[in-house]
Amino acid sequence: MDKTGPQQKLFDSAHDEANRCVQCGYCLPACPTYISMGKESASPRGRINLVKLAAEGKIDIADDLAQPIDLCLGCRACEVACPVGVPYGHILESAKEAIADRQAQRQPSAAGRAAAPAGQQSAAARTPSSRKERWPDRLKRLAMTQLFPYPGRLRAAGNMLWLYQKSGLGRLLRRTKLLSGLSEPMAAFEQVLPAVEPPHKRYAWGSVFPAKGEKKARVAFFAGCMMDAMMSRTNRLTIELLTLVGCEVVVPGRQTCCGALHAHQGLKAQAQELAKANIAAFEQSGADLYINNAGGCGAMLHEYGDLLAADEAWAERARHFSEKSKDVTEILHQYGPLPFTRERHGVITYQDSCHLRNVQGVRTPPRELLKSIPGATFVEMEGCDQCCASGGIYNLLHFRESMNILDAKMNKANVTKADTIVTTNPGCLLQMRLGVERKAENREMEALHIVDVLAEACGLK
Amino acid sequence: MEQHILQELRTIVPEERMFVDLAERYSYSYDASFGEYLPEAVVQPLNAGEVCRIVKLAGKHRIPLYPRGAATSLSGGPLPVEGGIVLDMTRFAHKLIIDRENLLAIVSPGVITADIHKKAEEVGLFYPPDPSSSHVSTIGGNISENSSGPKGLKYGTTKEYVIGLEVVTPLGDLIRTGGKTVKNVTGYDLTRLIVGSEGTLGIVTEMILRLIPKPKARMTLLATFDRLQDSGHAITKILSSGILPAAMELMDNACIRAVEQFEPCGLPVDKEALILVEVDGHPAAIEEEIRQCEAICYEQGASQVRVAKDEREREELWRARKMVSPAITQMGPTKISEDATVPRSKIPDMMERLNQIRSKYQLNLVVFGHAGDGNLHPNIITDKRNKEEMKRAEEAVGEIFAAAVELGGTLSGEHGIGTLKAPYMEMELGEAGLSMMKKIKEAWDPYNIMNPGKIFPRPGQIKVVLT
Numbered sequence: 031m032d033k034t035g036p037q038q039k040l041f042d043s044a045h046d047e048a049n050r051c052v053q054c055g056y057c058l059p060a061c062p063t064y065i066s067m068g069k070e071s072a073s074p075r076g077r078i079n080l081v082k083l084a085a086e087g088k089i090d091i092a093d094d095l096a097q098p099i100d101l102c103l104g105c106r107a108c109e110v111a112c113p114v115g116v117p118y119g120h121i122l123e124s125a126k127e128a129i130a131d132r133q134a135q136r137q138p139s140a141a142g143r144a145a146a147p148a149g150q151q152s153a154a155a156r157t158p159s160s161r162k163e164r165w166p167d168r169l170k171r172l173a174m175t176q177l178f179p180y181p182g183r184l185r186a187a188g189n190m191l192w193l194y195q196k197s198g199l200g201r202l203l204r205r206t207k208l209l210s211g212l213s214e215p216m217a218a219f220e221q222v223l224p225a226v227e228p229p230h231k232r233y234a235w236g237s238v239f240p241a242k243g244e245k246k247a248r249v250a251f252f253a254g255c256m257m258d259a260m261m262s263r264t265n266r267l268t269i270e271l272l273t274l275v276g277c278e279v280v281v282p283g284r285q286t287c288c289g290a291l292h293a294h295q296g297l298k299a300q301a302q303e304l305a306k307a308n309i310a311a312f313e314q315s316g317a318d319l320y321i322n323n324a325g326g327c328g329a330m331l332h333e334y335g336d337l338l339a340a341d342e343a344w345a346e347r348a349r350h351f352s353e354k355s356k357d358v359t360e361i362l363h364q365y366g367p368l369p370f371t372r373e374r375h376g377v378i379t380y381q382d383s384c385h386l387r388n389v390q391g392v393r394t395p396p397r398e399l400l401k402s403i404p405g406a407t408f409v410e411m412e413g414c415d416q417c418c419a420s421g422g423i424y425n426l427l428h429f430r431e432s433m434n435i436l437d438a439k440m441n442k443a444n445v446t447k448a449d450t451i452v453t454t455n456p457g458c459l460l461q462m463r464l465g466v467e468r469k470a471e472n473r474e475m476e477a478l479h480i481v482d483v484l485a486e487a488c489g490l491k
Numbered sequence: 492m493e494q495h496i497l498q499e500l501r502t503i504v505p506e507e508r509m510f511v512d513l514a515e516r517y518s519y520s521y522d523a524s525f526g527e528y529l530p531e532a533v534v535q536p537l538n539a540g541e542v543c544r545i546v547k548l549a550g551k552h553r554i555p556l557y558p559r560g561a562a563t564s565l566s567g568g569p570l571p572v573e574g575g576i577v578l579d580m581t582r583f584a585h586k587l588i589i590d591r592e593n594l595l596a597i598v599s600p601g602v603i604t605a606d607i608h609k610k611a612e613e614v615g616l617f618y619p620p621d622p623s624s625s626h627v628s629t630i631g632g633n634i635s636e637n638s639s640g641p642k643g644l645k646y647g648t649t650k651e652y653v654i655g656l657e658v659v660t661p662l663g664d665l666i667r668t669g670g671k672t673v674k675n676v677t678g679y680d681l682t683r684l685i686v687g688s689e690g691t692l693g694i695v696t697e698m699i700l701r702l703i704p705k706p707k708a709r710m711t712l713l714a715t716f717d718r719l720q721d722s723g724h725a726i727t728k729i730l731s732s733g734i735l736p737a738a739m740e741l742m743d744n745a746c747i748r749a750v751e752q753f754e755p756c757g758l759p760v761d762k763e764a765l766i767l768v769e770v771d772g773h774p775a776a777i778e779e780e781i782r783q784c785e786a787i788c789y790e791q792g793a794s795q796v797r798v799a800k801d802e803r804e805r806e807e808l809w810r811a812r813k814m815v816s817p818a819i820t821q822m823g824p825t826k827i828s829e830d831a832t833v834p835r836s837k838i839p840d841m842m843e844r845l846n847q848i849r850s851k852y853q854l855n856l857v858v859f860g861h862a863g864d865g866n867l868h869p870n871i872i873t874d875k876r877n878k879e880e881m882k883r884a885e886e887a888v889g890e891i892f893a894a895a896v897e898l899g900g901t902l903s904g905e906h907g908i909g910t911l912k913a914p915y916m917e918m919e920l921g922e923a924g925l926s927m928m929k930k931i932k933e934a935w936d937p938y939n940i941m942n943p944g945k946i947f948p949r950p951g952q953i954k955v956v957l958t
Binding site: 049050052053054055056058059068069070071073076079080083088089094095097098113114115 | 626
């Protein structure tokens with residue numbers, strides 16, 4: 031096997047890290063795919079070993095390594111369980127990059143486009159896609175290069191979704207089962223999309239919202255590409271809650287997608303470009319802290335320092351950016367208490383966002399905030415620290431595997447007798463909404479973003 | 492392996508529980524010890540019937556079989572050293588019954604040990620064996636290796652809790668040994684023979700475990716000593732004073748420094764040793780016992796003794812011990828973890844011998860362990876890519892074993908022999924002793940298909956080779 035190209039790059043970037051694994055197996059019970067699939071290649075220890083072997087040329091990057099890596103949710107619960115601190119997240123991303131590179135070598139037409147940075151596609155990128163490309167891959171590539179990096183396009187898509195929901199077209203499609211004929215996962219998720227707010231309620235880029243009462247800090251709000259397009263109501267309420275605890279909130283105009291989806295798909299160069307755009311946009315805001323409300327994006331922002339560590343011009347700026355990035359629950363908890371005005375009855379349970387819990391280490395603030403709501407009963411769910419198998423777009427790409435994990439989780443959610451399952455990330459929220467649809471025993475059960483729950487208790491609409 | 496044999500195997504286990512792809516096979520090529528051995532196929536049996544048919548097939552074609560639990564083994568127990576078929580037993584986990592009237596647990600081999608702890612404790616019962624990997628390891632693996640953890644001193648080891656087994660023999664027959672009674676003298680004690688046989692005499696498909704009432708309370712102290720010798724004396728004095736602690740853990744200076752460097756928790760880095768003593772039982776009784784232990788430690792020259800006042804403080808004291816593993820792996824990527832065990836009274840001598848070995852071979856050797864039962868864990872921290880240092884480590888390992896045996900101890904207290912200690916078996920057992928064991932193996936497993944390449948040295952093999 032050749033010692034050049036993707037293999038050498040994988041060896042240089044991941045072999046030492048993979049070699050730190052002592053194969054003790056302590057990660058096995060923490061891994062949702064190992065538990066549901068029941069085989070070693072679906073475990074962190076197994077995957078790390080395969081990366082090591084691929085780097086050594088004992089197995090092939092595309093034929094042998096790609097599938098086990100592709101089936102990883104990237105929840106990083108294994109990093110918390112690991113007694114020797116193996117940086118699984120880095121190893122995973124190096125592997126994804128190597129796989130993307132190897133596939134680009136083999137299929138220069140399709141994958142080459144995916145690897146090209148946003149907005150700089152070659153002429154080849156505009157030719158019709160190869161017949162070999164499966165539809166989920168095609169969708170993924172198009173979204174990654176043409177949609178996520180462009181907040182304007184995403185907002186337009188969100189507005190179209192609003193129109194689709196309001197006009198009754200959605201109901202029509204569902205009745206005719208047109209979507210489920212096209213794709214089961216698409217149909218499943220279409221059903222559980224939250225209602226989109228009308229376009230006139232959207233906040234404007236560049237706005238500043240004054241603090242209510244004494245000003246404690248100036249914060250810049252990271253809107254997130256999906257959150258901004260599909261869940262702008264939650265974003266608006268996030269801003270209002272922040273002002274209630276004394277934050278002056280600015281929404282930097284030139285911000286863009288965090289790049290997490292790109293990094294997770296092996297498109298590191300694109301992720302780095304997006305990171306730089308965000309760093310520049312937020313530095314101009316003059317804010318003390320950068321606040322986000324999506325665990326998955328937050329984790330990426332938290333790791334900009336690592337992502338750009340090798341880039342001399344940006345390393346220092348990226349590190350500062352990461353230090354200033356916080357989840358909204360951390361700030362509401364720190365600057366609270368929130369001025370609650372109404373009681374919430376019933377049982378609340380909380381499903382951790384893996385990237386909030388495992389990467390950013392935020393576990394207590396969301397729980398404390400929920401417990402502080404007047405009238406509410408908080409019940410911890412067994413396995414709340416285990417991934418719901420949303421995994422970015424894992425649930426679209428690996429629908430069956432994802433639903434196996436989700437259904438097992440819902441059995442545990444049912445035990446809590448909760449009326450509300452709270453999450454802190456849009457992907458998890460959609461997944462839990464689907465879980466409720468599929469398996470909830472309590473017909474009243476609903477899945478909500480923590481901001482929506484807190485805002486309601488504060489009388490915000 | 493020929494296609495027709497794989498075809499036959501497919502008639503026993505369905506496609507989704509049989510792996511022949513390269514990546515899948517490589518995923519069963521290792522455990523937590525050393526070496527990488529590629530099996531030819533991996534199967535995941537779910538019941539004894541499937542195991543019987545697999546074993547018969549393997550016997551017919553003389554194919555090596557390697558039963559494997561969670562592969563947390565530190566001695567190479569599940570490694571498929573001669574290829575063949577790995578039997579991944581982790582999915583064979585459907586049964587975990589707690590029989591409260593008879594104080595028993597009846598379990599399938601793939602059940603995780605910590606799940607037995609949890610289920611038993613839910614009804615006020617207790618399964619004492621607790622290897623540090625018990626939240627990962629399977630009970631089948633624990634029984635095959637007879638691994639026990641820190642509570643051996645007061646509660647005995649795994650073999651004291653296994654009173655009945657269902658076993659698939661190397662000929663593919665299903666037998667039962669022992670039963671549900673604590674007393675049983677009918678014939679040879681095959682249960683004890685199978686426990687700790689490291690999968691060389693058969694595959695356990697069900698086990699009956701003895702449970703005991705859960706102790707009501709526990710108390711813990713941590714004592715530090717300027718001199719290692721004094722800590723050894725404190726340990727023997729406590730044990731001869733009529734107190735039987737549930738656990739007695741020892742850490743040497745290298746170990747204390749490693750932990751303190753990894754995560755500062757106020758440990759005295761200038762002290763030669765620290766010990767953790769835990770007593771359990773009736774609250775009134777242990778209150779008195781822990782005070783007595785404290786007094787004895789001071790009498791024997793302890794520089795400081797801390798008694799935990801509540802559960803939070805208890806966890807804080809144990810934290811130092813639990814940090815040992817992560818702390819020492821920060822010192823290098825390769826850890827050679829030994830478990831040589833000596834009679835309790837010889838612990839100070841063994842510590843002295845380990846010191847000499849450390850300076851002679853210039854190695855990063857740290858020592859901790861279950862001092863109460865003489866089970867020490869000398870760990871050599873190195874890097875397997877450093878061939879020269881690995882050679883020195885090999886020599887040092889041989890000397891550690893020699894020291895343990897000379898002091899009246901044994902090669903292995905709980906990790907098992909596997910591949911790593913096989914070369915030293917004759918050193919402890921003598922030629923005739925080893926030959927008797929071989930005769931048992933030959934009688935049980937005439938085709939030598941059950942975990943071959945383990946326990947017994949190859950002809951002429953007298954030391955371990957790690958590189």
